[in-house]
Amino acid sequence: MGDSMPKDEFEWIQQHTPAHSHQKRLEEGIGDDAAVYKASSFFDEVVCVDTMIEGIHFTKETMAPYDIGYKALAANISDLAAMGAEPSFYIVSIAIPPHWEDDELSGLYEGMAELGDRFEMDLIGGDTVSSAHELMMSITVIGRVETGRRLLRRNAEPGDVIFLTGPVGRSASGLKLLLEKGRHASFSSIEQTLLSYHQRPEPQVKTGRLAASLSARIALNDISDGLASESFEIAEASGVQMHLEQELVPVPDEFAGYDPAEYWEWMLYGGEDFELLGTVEAGSWEKFQRLSEAAGINVTNIGRVEAGTAGVWLHNQGDTEALEKKGYNHFSGKEGQG
Amino acid sequence: MGDSMPKDEFEWIQQHTPAHSHQKRLEEGIGDDAAVYKASSFFDEVVCVDTMIEGIHFTKETMAPYDIGYKALAANISDLAAMGAEPSFYIVSIAIPPHWEDDELSGLYEGMAELGDRFEMDLIGGDTVSSAHELMMSITVIGRVETGRRLLRRNAEPGDVIFLTGPVGRSASGLKLLLEKGRHASFSSIEQTLLSYHQRPEPQVKTGRLAASLSARIALNDISDGLASESFEIAEASGVQMHLEQELVPVPDEFAGYDPAEYWEWMLYGGEDFELLGTVEAGSWEKFQRLSEAAGINVTNIGRVEAGTAGVWLHNQGDTEALEKKGYNHFSGKEGQG
Structure with missing residues (x-):
């Protein structure tokens, strides 16, 4: 989502990328489609987050709420696909402004659920807060890939x-x-x-x-x-x-x-x-x-x-x-x- | 963060909690401080997300940017602590409005880094987008706890x-x-x-x-x-x-x-x-x-x-x-x- 970066993305990432890591099980930190860390002898866990803001990444003029939910999760699953991972879980953090109605919010979650079910993913958590202006969604997806098989x-x-x-x-x-x-x-x-x-x-x-x-x-x-x-x-x-x-x-x-x-x-x-x-x-x-x-x-x-x-x-x-x-x-x- | 919920939190969670799960490795989905899933014979992974919005969860009038970052990560680490987990990783998704200066943003990340370093956590990813009005931060933390030892x-x-x-x-x-x-x-x-x-x-x-x-x-x-x-x-x-x-x-x-x-x-x-x-x-x-x-x-x-x-x-x-x-x-x- 580099097109909505407030600063030069590369410089920003460089600035905030830790110089060294603490966790021995970390395989890939910042810099690819998703992060990868060891979980067992057989699998690495793969995780990434994508944030979408109304008016910048989507609008109700071009997308039904159902499609907004569907596509938001699709974008995250795509990051897992790009690592060679199978999707497992998703977590939805959402900030809701007054102009979003209950039935629109339900549509949003139904769109995510359709795609999540199709890829056999479980919604395992989230956070819901109010927002004064735009709807904001931040989705975390977690998947896994066989040890050593991640695609970088x-x-x-x-x-x-x-x-x-x-x-x-x-x-x-x-x-x-x-x-x-x-x-x-x-x-x-x-x-x-x-x-x-x-x-x-x-x-x-x-x-x-x-x-x-x-x-x-x-x-x-x-x-x-x-x-x-x-x-x-x-x-x-x-x-x-x-x-x-x-x-x-x-x-x-x-x-x-x-x-x-x-x-x-x-x-x-x-x-x-x-x-x-x-x-x-x-x-x-x-x-x-x-x-x-x-x-x-x-x-x-x-x-x-x-x-x-x-x-x-x-x-x-x-x-x-x-x-x-x-x-x-x-x-x-x-x-x-x- | 029930105090900023736009709807009745309990009803909302009930409405969006899946009736059944797809993933056999899921141990705990929605409903506690964090979700838990099997990763190996020895450890379960523990994950949760917390979203904070300027003007609702924090303001620059009461907190320096450094403190805002520090406390945002602290709140997430606390959710891992409440599951009995040891912290491993964090991911920061941030939406930045025009009224936040570069040095304030650096302070925010430094506050997180101080606490993250102290708990030997690695920052492993994130997403950075523009926002029209408020600063919004969504932090995902990942930890692990010995199999069967999670505290619910x-x-x-x-x-x-x-x-x-x-x-x-x-x-x-x-x-x-x-x-x-x-x-x-x-x-x-x-x-x-x-x-x-x-x-x-x-x-x-x-x-x-x-x-x-x-x-x-x-x-x-x-x-x-x-x-x-x-x-x-x-x-x-x-x-x-x-x-x-x-x-x-x-x-x-x-x-x-x-x-x-x-x-x-x-x-x-x-x-x-x-x-x-x-x-x-x-x-x-x-x-x-x-x-x-x-x-x-x-x-x-x-x-x-x-x-x-x-x-x-x-x-x-x-x-x-x-x-x-x-x-x-x-x-x-x-x-x-x-």
Whole structure:
């Protein structure tokens, strides 16, 4: 959620990251999609928190309360998926302003419960307070991954295959429609599909679990801020170059009637698709692809990792474009530093 | 934090508590100070979240940013202590409004770090977003307790000894001074002591750990909302009566010059002392007291558990007062349902 940071996120994180750790069981602290700590000889626990504020991360104009709850939990589950973890529990902390009615709040919790039940997660706690102005939700999710199998952004190496679990950009296009027309307008069937990718994104837990089960070196990240921004996170964490082939990046079928200049902006810099972006050592790519196909999961090779100064490039028939490290501030339309 | 609930807390919790659980490893879900789940044959993980909002739970008029951070983490560690757990990790989610300066934010994190370091906890993640109006902090803490040793509110039985780890009411008296004079006023040395109990409360981890190590049936709760309210929580969770002896309840030395009518209000209904209130089976009380003394910990017998309709009574030389199930809304002065 770097687009709503009050300060430079990188500097802020550096400033508050402890220089050393006390707990021997800590495996991964600040810096990836989630933290990881040892719990037994078989499993590591994986935990992360995501906070969403009305007017910044969502509005009732574009999302029904049910969808707001659904999507808030989806975003958190997606972070677990990006670590290769299976989801276990969630905890909801909520600050409620006077303009939220009881039935809207019930909708919010029902949206979370639908997704939580589907992933066999239990709601195990929370805190509920009043707020003067905006609704604020902070969700903690806890999952686990087999010891040593966590999938980190820093795992990429030159020669790796870059893969993506599905087309991106649909969430950003859906949001654009919602901001233009409001969620109660009438939409074509293609438009409704695009809206659904924005309102009820699907966390890619199955792919994360398959990747974790593979005995291969894999880096993994979820697309919360756009393909470019997430590619940069892997590039910088691993100290590598990410070279994407434009003709390999899958374009959503629904974009057929749209201007390519517009939809490539959505695909590269629009966020909240919650597909997974990763790299896998080249020798394991075929096996990963074969097992994915057998499991009914889609993974697409979209490029190659190379050595050199960290960065992200998009290649298209001999042309090369250096991608920008930016996200997209959905409600202000302003670009922010990723 | 029942005093800032927008709805009836009990009803709200009932409404959103799942009827059944998916995860076999879940030991305790919603309903106690923290949730508990199995992680290995030796340890259960313990987790809880607490959310604090500027103007409701704290203000810069009564607390320095350093103290706000310190106390926010202390309140969370106290929930772990009340389960008998040892603290391991914390995660901070923060929404920052424009009127908070960088050096104030640094102070906030330094206050947390001091306490976190003291309890050998690692800051392992977080989320930072902008907020339009108030500063909001949501802290997740994670600890662990030996399998089967967690200390629950529902463990009390008739005949148990009720104990308290230290005098209560000082936090509420300190807050009263701060609200009257502001934190930059000059205070007597006794007043300064009272302020420090409000601004930098000490979570009773050592006592919680000792209680968990005892092979005895113990119920435990931390005093966040006042002695009466926390006694009610044990009474209702265990289906018992809590009978407190007024002359056994320790009165802080600092209250010597105050009106007893005023300080008993602080002691019974003032919150945020973060002492522990518990019950222990009568046959283990002497051992608990002896081991506490050896460990330099104070535990005081303040009453007895009896059978009957759940409730809390205060006895004083033949007089009996039924205590009210209420907390105290610090900033409005309004009483709220606990």
